[in-house]
Each structure stands twice: as C-alpha cells, then as structure tokens.
Amino acid sequence: MKKLGLVAGLVIAAFVAVGVYLGSTMLGGATVKVESSFVIPAGASVSAVAQKLEDEGHIISADGFVLRAKLLGSSDPIQAGEFKLAPGMSQAQILQAFQSGDVIRRFITIPEGMPSIMVQERLMAEELLTGDIEAPLEGSILPDTYAFERGQSRASLIEQMQLAMDKYLAEAWAERGPDIAVETMRDALILASVVEKETGKPSERRMVAGLYSNRVKTGMLLQADPTIIYPITKGKPLGRRIRQSEIAAVNGYNTYTRVGLPEGPITNPGRESIAAVLNPETTSALFMVADGTGGHMFADTLAEHNANVEKWYAIRRERGEM
DSSP states (O other): OHHHHHHHHHHHHHHHHHHHHHIIIIIISOBOOSOEEEEEOTTOOHHHHHHHHHHTTSOSOHHHHHHHHHHTSOSSOOOOEEEEEOTTOBHHHHHHHHHHTOOOOEEEEEOTTOOHHHHHHHHHHOTTSBSOOOOOOTTOSOOEEEEEOTTOBHHHHHHHHHHHHHHHHHHHHHTOOTTOSOSSHHHHHHHHHHHHHHOSOGGGHHHHHHHHHHHHHHTOOOOOHHHHHHHHHTTSOOOSOOOHHHHTOOSSSOTTTSSSSOSSOSSOOOHHHHHHHHSOOOOOOOEEEEOSSSSEEEESSHHHHHHHHHHHHHHHHHTTOO
8 A cells, every 4th residue: 555655656756757847848938039919809718728828939849838737837817918038038937937927018098178079089099909989978978198018908998087086076076175166066167178288388277267267256258269169179289260150159168158167178187177167266367368389368357458468469469479
C-alpha cells in the first residue's frame, strides 16, 4: 500500500515538473517582440484566447499557454477587452494582465457648451465605439473627459455622461446660495446653459449669472442671442449674423419674445456655469455688451448700457466690421 502511494506521488511530481518545464519554456521563455494591442471578445475561453495569441505570433504554443493557466495562473478568469502587449512582456505577464482586466482605456472629451447634436456626432465619429444613438436630451450630458474601451456601446457611454450630470447637479443644488433666481434643478440647468453660451470668459461667469438672475427676478426679457440661434441650428454655430425676422420669432426658446427662461436647455453646460447660477455674483447689473476681448461691459442702467454699446460699435468700426 505504501509502495502504491509512493508511486502515485512520484507520478504526480513528475507531471508537475513537466508542466512547470513546459510552462517556463513554451510560455515563460517566449516574449512579445513588438508593441501591439490584443482584443479578447466577451465570453472567449482560455483555449480560444491562447489560440488567438499563437495565430497572431505572440506566443509559441497555445497548448503551453493553457497549461500555464491551469498550473501556475491564478483562479481569476480571463477578462474581455483590449489589452496592450509591450515588447519584452513574458507570457506569464500576459496571463496576469488578462486575468487582472488591465484593459486599454481610451478617452473622449465633451467640451463645455457642446450641444447634444454635436455630442451625437462626436460619438458616432469614434470608430472604436459601437451601436447607433440619437442626440441625447439637451442639457443631460456633463461636459468632461470620459474613458472608454474598444467595442463599448455608444449608448452606455451616453448613460455614463448623463449619470455624471445627474450626480453633479444634485451635489451643486445642495450647495446653492440663498435667494437664487431659480426654484428647481431643471431651471438651474436651463439658466446655466444660457450663461455657458453667453460668455467664453471663465472669470465673468458668475457676473453673467448674476445679471441674468436679476432679469429673471424682475421679469425682464433675458434677450440672450444664443436662445435665438438654438431653434435654428440646435446649438451649432449659425455662421452668419442673426436676422431681424429671427429676433422677432416667437417660439419656446427665443428670449427676445419670451419672458422668463427658455423652455429647455440650449446646450450642455459645464460645472462652472451651473455653479455660477447657483451662487451668482451679487450685482445690480441688468445690461451687458461685448467689449471686444471675448468678455463684456456691464451696466446697471439703460443710459450706461447705451454708452457701452457706442464703445462696442467704435471697436467694430475700427475692425472694419461696420
């Protein structure tokens, strides 16, 4: 009986020794020659992955890879995704990378103030994403840089962006200042979208938010040019001057003919514009006009505003624009 146990033990030891030898020579010894990416489809078996590695010239033997996975690999399953194979990477390291899920992350940026129709176009132009999408609801996307994986669906990325907006808006709303001009988170989002489009100068966001807050509170027309453009282009650049007929148009967005806020956001506002609306500058300003530097001149009275408008016209005449 003892002899049989000894024999069995020797057989097992020999099997393990052979496995370790094969694993080290057929797997561990060979290395990746050039940097490349390797894609593991969802649901792929270890054998299928090993064969794909061999077919693409990354390892000598698919059988050797499978053997190491069984004898020397961890119990963690191989993950799906795209992996980076670096020069000199041993096959033991490849296996570890596959099991740890250390996938390649790519990034896509949605700038502050990008309207939803352009978000759709940007995602549809990214060839490594999959699936068709419609333009998301305006104002539902939080501008930011997002990581994605090859083969990820565009719909899932949109959902991630929308969840980020919901989370930030709720956090910002909880920190809102007293006596602000809006009563709901949606109205804050709408007004923030106007502020986002009205200034390209981060330093004056809170001032612009304060001015428009004053207009909302007093019942004045907002008279924000971007609200004229939105129904025409869905937020894309107009590419020309606004026509008088467009200024006079009556619709749910044009704040030259509509008292109060537009019926919905006119773009996807960033964090700073939302924060500005929820904590605006304390000001008595009611008017603003461009100052020629990308910012604005502000005024409390119509007389002051008209004087600022004359300054702006003089700047434009010097530039040959009038």
